[in-house]
Amino acid sequence: MILVKVGGSVICNGGLDKVVNDVAPGTILIHGGGCMVNSMMERMGIKPIILKHPNGYTSRYTDEETLKVYVMTMMLINKLLVSKLVARGVRAIGLSGADLNLVTARRKEKIMIIDDRGRTRVIDGGFSGKVTDVNVKLVQSLMSSSDVLVISPIAVSPEGMLLNVDGDQIAENLAISMGVKGLIILTNVDGVLINGKPVGKVTRDNAQQVLPHTTGGMRRKLETALKLSERGIRTIIANGLKDNPIRSALAGEGTVVE
Template sequence: MIVVKIGGRVVKNSLEKVILDIANTNEKIILIHGGGDIVTEYSKKLGIEPVFVTSPEGIRSRYTTKEELDVYIMVMSLINKKITSRLSSLGKSTIGISGVDASLLIAERKKKIVIIDERGKKRIIEGGYTGKVKEVKNEILTNLLKMFDVIVISPLALDPEESTPLNIDGDQAAFAISKAVKPDALILLSDVEGVLLEGKVVSRLTSNEARELSKKIGPGMNRKLLMAAEAIENGINKVIIGSGMKDKPITSALELNGTVIVNG
């Protein structure tokens, strides 16, 4: 069994390649999808201007207001059902859910967050409707995998205290799920071939090397490397960061094309 996370640009530009590869594999797959670029498009169409913030660590993320949360839920559900219906039509036994369903992903809303403002100063603001995963109900995934070949999951989580869905980072969802179910591999597919250093793909890293390299890599990939190191240290065999833009992207990643992070 493997866990695959596809980023928003892969969803927008290369989704059919991912779907066809899944349809032709014998692996049991948990697929977590993003879709931030599509959320942005729909928000603008509805007259909502998306807001992005940067953390002191240099990580850029969407600031989710209550208004935009509704758009986020709508778009993620749309993407989820498109993937599920296409895989099902290709003969793959597939179920599509979000992290809210059956309280699969429990999270806590961030009440306050620290950002770097336009003047380069640290500032504390209201947290909006984003959250950090606190718990994964892995028995739900275990039972679903007995019935289905593929589970497609939208990156939403439930805050039970506030009875609200939350926008959670897709990478964070993939790593939290992986730590719970201990797959043979976690594959992260984006629009690049792997971790790039001086224009070249770094083919292999230990968890310790991934932590060190995260200090030199730009926003987005630095978080992937830190989470990958933590995942390896929590019992996942390997994390592979590869391109979702090529033919047979999952097969290619399993053949160790891209950046492979292992224990060490």
């Protein structure tokens, strides 16, 4: 079984077909697509609200209108991936995390932000969530009757609320719950970069020298990979825009975190 997370930066920059053409039977594919959500919102006349957080990260605020566009766009991406896989003769099935209670999440009641005046404030969490559980038995059942499972980062709360969740969190939970040996994270650069050059390997021993050179989404990916390394799970952060991106990652291209 191969666990692959493909980021929106790959999907929005023409890498979708390259990933699809390299997916092998036995793959669980988790996708993002935040950049496409932003584009769709702007086309619909809805301005994305970007939040700054004390840890240096940024995120899109998910109010009710944003959630509607988010769900619509993520499921469009999901079905585009499935249709392209099916056209290759691959038995693919695509679901959101809300389907059959595949991914459960807890709504973030409060979010800490830095406002336009540079002050730290706490605001309502909207419709964003933190993944609490992935239904492993369901995943195994779906994989027994298909070649590839494609998962959208939409979760459901115990109260039945749809939530925007981070695809990296789903990948992390799946990797741990299913006991996989490795995870591939595909992004739009050649791995973790320092001064424009990819770092070949990151371990717990050199992580504190590498982390200060990373920001935003890449820092989150590296932190996720380091959590997995503590459980003996190897992560490869690699470029999804090159030909044969999954095979290239498995061959050692990109940044290996272990």
